[in-house]
Amino acid sequence: MNKPIQAIDTHSVMFITPRPDVIMVEGKGSWLVDNNGKRYLDFLQGWAVNCLGHGNPGMIEALNAQAKKLINPSPAFYNEPMIGLSNLLTTNSCFNKVFFANSGAEANEGAIKLARKWGQLNKSGAFEIITFDHSFHGRTLATMSASGKPNWDTMFAPQVAGFPKADLNDLESVKKLVTDKTVAVMIEPVQGEGGVIPATQEFMRELRKLTKENNILLICDEVQAGCGRTGTLFAYQHYGIKPDIMTLGKGIGGGVPLAALLATDAVACFVPGDQGGTYNGNPLMTAVGISVIEQLLAPGFLDSVKAKGELLKLELLELSAEFGLEGERGEGLLRALMLGNDIGGKLVELARERSPEGLLINSPRPNLLRFMPALNVSDDEILQMCGMLRELLKEVA
Ligand SMILES: *Cc1c(COP(=O)(O)O)cnc(C)c1O
Secondary structure, eight states: OOSOGGGSOOTTSOOSSOOOSOOEEEEEBTEEEETTOOEEEESSHHHHTOTTOBTOHHHHHHHHHHHHHOSOOOTTSOOHHHHHHHHHHHHTSSOOEEEEESSHHHHHHHHHHHHHHHHHHHSTTOOEEEEETTOOOOSSHHHHHHSOOTTTTTTTSSOOSOOOEEOTTOHHHHHTTOOTTEEEEEEOSEETTTTSEEOOHHHHHHHHHHHHHTTOEEEEEOTTTTTTTTSSSSGGGGTTOOOSEEEEOGGGGBTBSOEEEEEOTTTOOOOTTSSOOTTTTOHHHHHHHHHHHHHHHSTTHHHHHHHHHHHHHHHHHHHHHHHTOOOEEEETTEEEEEOSSSOHHHHHHHHHHOSSSEEEOBOSSTTEEEEOOOTTOOHHHHHHHHHHHHHHHHHHO
16 A cells, blocks of 8 residues: 555545545554554544554454454344443443443434434423534434534425524523423533533533423433543533533544443333434444443542643633743643634645644644544653644744
């Protein structure tokens, strides 16, 4: 694969987004290598997916061992890793039941269906789910309608009805939308794609109170913020609240396609025929999920995520002071640097193109940069990243 990209024909790959003229060929820890042998310090990690970095030995071993044993008995049967991972997740959370999915969007679809079903059984057919402006819940028709991205509700009209939008951290805006049709509120504890905006302590607690008082379910979409990313196993644990439903994706598979829908006993009301899927709960992916969650739960691991989050925060604040930027925000190892100017896109490109080593970061909004490194990133790699960023800011800011 050491040919330059010009010699590689990519015309059969459907165009959905512009991609740089390189092919990524291998990865180890926090580093990715392209077809020209160039190394990149990876603070994207598959979009907050590779929580244990590239080439994690525990995950590879789990994948290999399970592949040799049993890849797919069909979803009509129990399999060992499916049960093992369900137990691990329920033992370490406030939930009692787990349904596995293959992507975050699919887990959220399941959450929407479960809430609507619960509304049919318990709230005279209430079906509306209040979501938030700038939220992101996935790319299926229903999850696009649930998302608060501008134009996303009309892009593939007609949209799926029943997702009124409130403002994050504004309880009054939620109250205004509550009617007898409301069955749930769905929230990202930290809005990821929206620009790394955490829900405040007070808002989350008040929201839990409001939903309880009105017999409304609280759904936490932890596809991005869950699985150790914020320094606790699940992000809701920061707030001392218990949601009724939670969805996981991204980090739970450490890079393989795995997601989950979790619910309390009181809410898990699916009956045969309501929910399913060909690959759901397959042993190959759930075996990897067990390795990931066990590594996150190893003594000291989550504390080290908190410590690294603090280091990244301090370094970003230093950069902010040095270049007159607008500070930083986030939780654990999901953080953003506020640039004050729309130079995010430019910085992302220059970072990738820098040599001899590139840097991978992203800019979900033009005026900020987002960092979502592996949770086992080293202190030294955090300092290297900030050093690279310092050079780029000298050029651009
Ligand atoms: C990425 C993401 C999703 C969608 O997950 P996919 O696996 O891409 O379908 C949903 N919710 C949040 C909060 C996300 O960050």
